[in-house]
Amino acid sequence: MVYIPPGPFVFGTDKKDESAEALSMGIPKPWYADETPQQKIFLKEFYIDRYEVTYKRYKKYVDALDAITPPNWQGSNFPEGKGNEPVTHVSWYDAANFCQWAQKKLPKEKLWERAARGKEGNEYPWGNEFQSGWANLSDRSGSKNQPVAVGSFPKSASTEGVHDLIGNVWEWVDNDYQPYKGSMYQSEYYQTELKILR
Numbered sequence: 001m002v003y004i005p006p007g008p009f010v011f012g013t014d015k016k017d018e019s020a021e022a023l024s025m026g027i028p029k030p031w032y033a034d035e036t037p038q039q040k041i042f043l044k045e046f047y048i049d050r051y052e053v054t055y056k057r058y059k060k061y062v063d064a065l066d067a068i069t070p071p072n073w074q075g076s077n078f079p080e081g082k083g084n085e086p087v088t089h090v091s092w093y094d095a096a097n098f099c100q101w102a103q104k105k106l107p108k109e110k111l112w113e114r115a116a117r118g119k120e121g122n123e124y125p126w127g128n129e130f131q132s133g134w135a136n137l138s139d140r141s142g143s144k145n146q147p148v149a150v151g152s153f154p155k156s157a158s159t160e161g162v163h164d165l166i167g168n169v170w171e172w173v174d175n176d177y178q179p180y181k182g183s184m185y186q187s188e189y190y191q192t193e194l195k196i197l198r
Contacts, residue, residue: 001047002115002162009114010121012180014038033185034177038121041110048107048115051150052086052164052171053098055079061098068094084149086169092195095172106174112198116158116165125158125165135167170197
């Protein structure tokens with residue numbers, strides 16, 4: 001676990017998708033629209049896992065509780081050669097159950113974002129300038145990379161040492177999909193019990 005100290009934090013963004021890039025890719029909302037307005041908030045100290053949950057770690061939970069396996073498993077076995085990769089195909093409810101079993105909990109979106117962006121609210125975990133090759137990201141829009149073992153891109157670690165908060169796979173957080181306080185953006189998906197992925 002990584003300790004994140006208390007203090008002020010810049011949450012959200014005031015950026016706008018001026019070029020309508022997201023809409024041109026078929027995404028039904030402009031980039032950043034549901035991440036506004038930017039706010040300075042105070043967060044208490046918290047802990048967060050250094051790495052995403054791996055298939056090996058998730059299998060311990062499956063075996064201990066005889067839990068339902070993700071659909072990409074063969075019976076009670078995860079896909080061969082993926083033990084150190086982040087587990088995928090896990091619903092929000094299964095992720096929350098895993099956390100309860102592990103005596104942890106899913107982070108709130110503000111906590112996840114603080115762990116990823118540092119206390120300064122950086123654009124990326126390492127700072128404000130994009131660095132090609134520092135994270136498991138596709139090199140063109142619409143393409144998809146395969147997940148790799150957790151911690152494979154050490155340069156992408158946050159200022160406190162949390163890994164893989166950009167690229168590799170999405171992470172669930174413990175929030176319903178709702179507008180940020182003060183947001184003018186409206187979505188037909190608010191109030192529908194959807195959860196947030198980061």
